[in-house]
Amino acid sequence: MKSKVLNSSWLVLLTIAYGVILFSCSEKNKTEKINGRKNIAVPVFNADSAYEFVKEQVDFGPRIPNSEAHKKAGDEIISRLESYGAKLTVQKFPATTYDDVHLNLRNIVGSFVPNAKKRILLATHWDTRPWASKDKVDPTAEFDGANDGASGVGVLLEIARELGDSPKPEVGVDLLFFDGEDWGQENGGDPASWCLGSQYWSKHKHVKGYSAYYGILLDMVGAKNAQFPFEGYSHEMARKVLNKVWRQGIDLGYSKYFITKKEGSITDDHYYVNTEANIPMIDILHWDRENGYFGDFHHSLKDNMSIIDPNTLKAVGQTLLHVVYYE
Numbered sequence: 001m002k003s004k005v006l007n008s009s010w011l012v013l014l015t016i017a018y019g020v021i022l023f024s025c026s027e028k029n030k031t032e033k034i035n036g037r038k039n040i041a042v043p044v045f046n047a048d049s050a051y052e053f054v055k056e057q058v059d060f061g062p063r064i065p066n067s068e069a070h071k072k073a074g075d076e077i078i079s080r081l082e083s084y085g086a087k088l089t090v091q092k093f094p095a096t097t098y099d100d101v102h103l104n105l106r107n108i109v110g111s112f113v114p115n116a117k118k119r120i121l122l123a124t125h126w127d128t129r130p131w132a133s134k135d136k137v138d139p140t141a142e143f144d145g146a147n148d149g150a151s152g153v154g155v156l157l158e159i160a161r162e163l164g165d166s167p168k169p170e171v172g173v174d175l176l177f178f179d180g181e182d183w184g185q186e187n188g189g190d191p192a193s194w195c196l197g198s199q200y201w202s203k204h205k206h207v208k209g210y211s212a213y214y215g216i217l218l219d220m221v222g223a224k225n226a227q228f229p230f231e232g233y234s235h236e237m238a239r240k241v242l243n244k245v246w247r248q249g250i251d252l253g254y255s256k257y258f259i260t261k262k263e264g265s266i267t268d269d270h271y272y273v274n275t276e277a278n279i280p281m282i283d284i285l286h287w288d289r290e291n292g293y294f295g296d297f298h299h300s301l302k303d304n305m306s307i308i309d310p311n312t313l314k315a316v317g318q319t320l321l322h323v324v325y326y327e
Contacts, residue, residue, distance in 0.1 A: 040325055040326060041325075042326075043163075043166040043321055043325075045162065045313075046158060046162075047310035047311065047314035050154045050310070050313040050317055051308065052154075053080075053154035054150045054151055054154035054222060057073050057076075057153050057154065058144045058145070058150050060072045062130075062142040062143060062144065062145060063126060063150075064142065065104070065105055065130075065179065065180055066103055073126065074106050074126065074177075074179070077153065077177055078108055080160065080161075081108070081157075081160055083164075084160045084161055084164030084165075085112070085163075085164045086111055086112055086160060086163075086164070087110070087114045088110055088111075089108075089207070090108055090109075091107040091108075091200075091201065091206050092104070093105055093204070095196045097193065097196075098185045098189065098190060098193035101183075103180060103183070103196070105127075105179040105196065105197060105200075106179050107177065107179055107197050108126070108176075108179075109175065109176050109177070109206045110160055110174070111172065111174045112164075112168060112172065112173045113168050113170075113171065113172040113173060114172060115172070116171055117172075119171060119210075119211070119212040120172070120173050120174070120213060120214065120215070120323075120324055121174050121273075121279060122156060122159065122176070122320060122324075123156075123175075123176040123177070123178060123198075123215060123216070123269060123273070124149075124176075124177060124217065125149055125180075125197065125269060126149060126150075126177045126178070127180055127181055127182055128148070128149050128182060129143070129182040129183065131143075132303075134292065134298055135299070135300040135302075138301070143299075143300065143301050143304070144301075144303055144304040145303055146222070146303055147222050147223050147286065147295075147307055147308065148182065148219070148220050148294075148299065151220060151221045151222030151308060151312075151313065152218035155221055155313055155316055156177070159173075159317060160175055162321065169324050169327065170327070171324065173324055176201070176206075178195070178269050180195075180197045181194060181195050181268075181269055194268075195267065195268065195271070195272055198271075199272050201273075201277070202272045202275075202277035203277075211278075212279050213327070214238060214241040214279065214282075215241075215270065215273055215279050215281030215282070216241070216245060216323070217268060217273070217283045217285075219268055219269070219284070219286070220285060220294060220295075220298070221284055221312065221313070222308045222309065223307050223309065223312060224307060224308075224309040224311075224312065225309075225312075226257060226286045226309075226312045227256075227257060227259050227287060228257055228258055228284050228285060228287065229287050230259075230263065231263060231265065231266055231283045231285050231287070232263065233265045233266065233274065233283070234282035235262050236265070237281075238270075238281055238282045241280050241281070241282045242282045244323065245282060245284070245320075245323055246258045246260060248319050248322050248326070249315065252315075252319060254319060257312065258319070263287050263289070268285065270282060270283040295307075
């Protein structure tokens with residue numbers, strides 16, 4: 001009788017244990033499905049490589065449209081994208097500035113996983129403002145544009161390199177380099193005098209009928225101790241995208257860069273992608289209210305390689321890779 005009771009007890013215990021195991025496995029699978037992270041291998045963003053891409057652009061000289069440095073820098077972007085296996089589209093177009101200068105411009109697009117229907121658009125501008133209009137010593141001088149232009153190029157070229165070397169994400173990724181962004185009229189001038197490349201692309205997309213699930217614009221993303229708060233138009237027109245990207249950046253430990261505070265609205269390339277191309281796009285934009293809104297180096301001779309920090313490039317680039325691979 002004692003033996004039978006013991007056997008029954010063991011049977012009950014085994015049944016309970018088996019149930020616990022099944023429940024635990026079920027909960028584990030449920031957690032993995034909710035988090036969606038454990039089975040996704042995200043490339044590691046190489047900040048040193050991105051820094052070298054920024055320096056490479058700066059070494060060409062100021063990338064002022066119609067200049068030889070501008071041509072060489074654009075050719076290098078094209079060459080890099082092709083070497084990483086991107087499907088390349090170069091969109092040439094003429095433009096006239098607010099001060100009646102005729103420009104020959106190029107928007108450059110590198111597409112990865114080109115047949116995927118769901119697409120993410122990552123963008124920056126690659127031109128340099130023709131003069132250091134905020135410089136206190138010589139506002140007519142040409143300047144390097146290390147942060148304002150080259151930093152975004154450096155991040156996107158490093159992402160292109162990673163996409164070329166790593167297993168591809170499930171979504172398509174289009175890297176769009178806008179031209180003619182920075183030849184605009186300051187001090188209350190016409191907002192439409194800026195962002196010539198994005199205005200053109202938004203009305204004449206590089207692929208007929210092109211659309212993207214959403215877009216992310218980079219503008220001045222390499223300075224030491226940079227902070228990226230919520231830009232006004234991004235918050236108004238693409239808040240879900242804004243929250244997705246900032247949450248990812250904060251989860252990765254970059255909360256000192258991605259600030260959950262709303263600031264003013266800036267007419268940047270993303271404005272026209274939202275309003276003309278009907279693609280929700282946010283702007284990761286350096287903001288420093290105490291120092292001229294965009295830092296005391298903005299549109300000045302101080303905007304050179306001395307202000308570029310690989311840690312900032314890393315925060316932005318790694319965040320974007322996680323956003324893309326977890327999509």
